[in-house]
Amino acid sequence: MSARFLVMACMLLPLTAVADDISKGEEIFNNKCSQCHTFSMAQAMLEPVAEKDRPAYLRTFLETHPPKLNASEKEVVIKALSQRSD
Numbered sequence: 001m002s003a004r005f006l007v008m009a010c011m012l013l014p015l016t017a018v019a020d021d022i023s024k025g026e027e028i029f030n031n032k033c034s035q036c037h038t039f040s041m042a043q044a045m046l047e048p049v050a051e052k053d054r055p056a057y058l059r060t061f062l063e064t065h066p067p068k069l070n071a072s073e074k075e076v077v078i079k080a081l082s083q084r085s086d
């Protein structure tokens, strides 16, 4: 295995991890949050909140918003919902 390959692999891995996190977040959302609104509806409602402010905003919002997610599920859903929705 060449050094160049290893460097490439290290650069690509985080991107794959991020994509996985987003679909994982959607999956949790679909299981636990979609009785009332879809993932894309929630993203649309978040439109007025700047992308960079969404994690903090959602952390507060989801304190009281039903149904409660456990801490790690919440982080994954927050990450997925904080992505640009276009």
Ligand code: HEC
Pocket (backbone or CB within 6 Å): 029, 032, 033, 034, 035, 036, 037, 042, 043, 045, 046, 061, 062, 065, 066, 067, 068, 069, 077, 081
């Ligand atoms: C019992 C119905 C119900 C469930 C279950 C529910 N929601 Fe909601 N959600 C609503 C309603 C109604 C609104 C719009 C009014 C509001 O903002 O509270 C909303 C709005 C939102 C918004 C937009 C926030 C904003 O700024 O307006 C987000 C994000 C959201 N929900 C995320 C979630 C997540 C994540 C879950 C799962 C943990 C979830 N919701 C489960 C009813 C629900």
